[in-house]
Amino acid sequence: MTATPKKTTTTGNTEGKTSALPGAQTTPGPNKTPVDAAKPNFNKEVSDQVAEAQRAAIDEAKDAVGAARSNIEEHMGRAQSNVASSVEQTADNLRDAGRSFDPGSFADEVAGRLADNLAEAASAVRRADLGSVQDDLTDFARRNPLVFFGGAAVLGFMAGRFLKASDRGEGDVADMPRRSNGWGQS
Template sequence: MADKAGDVAGTVREQAAEVTGEATARAQDVIGELRSQLEDQARSQTQRLADNIRRLADDLHGMSRNGDSDSSAVGAVKQIADRGHQAASRLEDRGPDGLLGDLQGFGRRRPGAFLAGAALAGFATARLAKGAKAADGAEDPPAGTTDGGAGWRASQAPAPRPTPPSPPLTASSQGDMAPGPVTRSDPYPDARQS
């Protein structure tokens, strides 16, 4: 009986080792697939960023061609455009790993400027997200509201009450106009009820 229990325990150990090996291999496959997908996305985003920078640099070059060639502003625009082309080429050549390395190097060299830039980027991102959320809220009003979530609007204001007419003017003995008899009728009797 002890031999049979030992055989069962050995079989259980072997099967557990096989299951563990298969689970580990599958987990490594999934991790590898995720890593390759993330790398592909990072490369495509980096390429898109490089394309946008290059397009902006081309636009700046076009602006500088139309300006006065002796102007210092035109010279500055040309320099910015040239640096934009250099940055786009660097992004394309080095890819996302190079961009990350550049950011890490800048953070080590100038931590104060890096933190200030990160805070500014975070603030700008938050403002953009808030603006996008507000734009979405204005387009699709929440259920049960008539103003699209935009608060009180002039179209929902009560209509202004007309001004009561002035008393008629009558001529006095000296030829000037004086107000006639004043009557005290309420032109809005239902306004006091609300």
Template sequence: MTNKTRKTTKENAAATAKRMASDVTDRTRDALGSAVKDAAEAAKKEVDAAKSSAANEISSAASALRTTAEEMRKGSLQQRTFGQMADGLADTSDALRNKDLNSMVQNLTVRAHNNPLMFLGGAMLVGFAAARFSKASNATKVGLLEGPDTFSKRDST
């Protein structure tokens, strides 16, 4: 084998190795891109499901407030307050259904920067409400809110 043949063979081997490395890199990049895209789509579906569930709960609370407002004396402060709260919750529910997560976070950030005390107060109220709801849900499951004779019936069986 001559020097020229060895040089050509080395160059061919180097070019082949370079192509193979490039192919492996491209396939890896495509596979990772596909995996990231799949993960992003799955996360979006989960977020959409959570948004829908939250919007339904908020809408249900708005309906309950609206019903309560209708049962109160016409024109009273309580009726107007409950009506306004119901309208606010209904608007929140609609916004939650119709906006994407990025725009909601951006709006929330802007409002928090513009009025930090209102934001902290609202966050505190949401926290208290969530804690009460959770506590009430647990108490119902355990049977604490069912009444005194419920326990005696359950114990005797």
């Protein structure tokens, strides 16, 4: 005769109790499954991985910002140097143009003053940061409005002449179409 195992069933709250069935798992608590019991470890692992990814992303962003800032500062430094050189060249050209007038004449004095102020502005651009350049130009314009607007007019005139001359220089005279003067063919 073979012995049959005795079945035991439990009813009610089974928290912390073992089952009489061989191989049965215990329940960790009310309304919790074995999967629920593993969640705290899984959640901690996921949050650790997310935190590590955030730190890595922040580090990469800081590196990218640092590289961008360095690149911008380099370009701004070159632009600042180019502007200062251009203003110095304009001051030299204006000084040369002033020498073509009679010494001591009004035009000679104005050209000399404009050239000196432009040279001073170029020097300020070279040694100042870009934020202070705007303030310096504003202060200069308030102290010397006639010189500032006169310089702006001269620069505008020179820019117009430069653009007009560069338009003419694109083609050769032989390539230009001939126009009739209205009195027949020429």
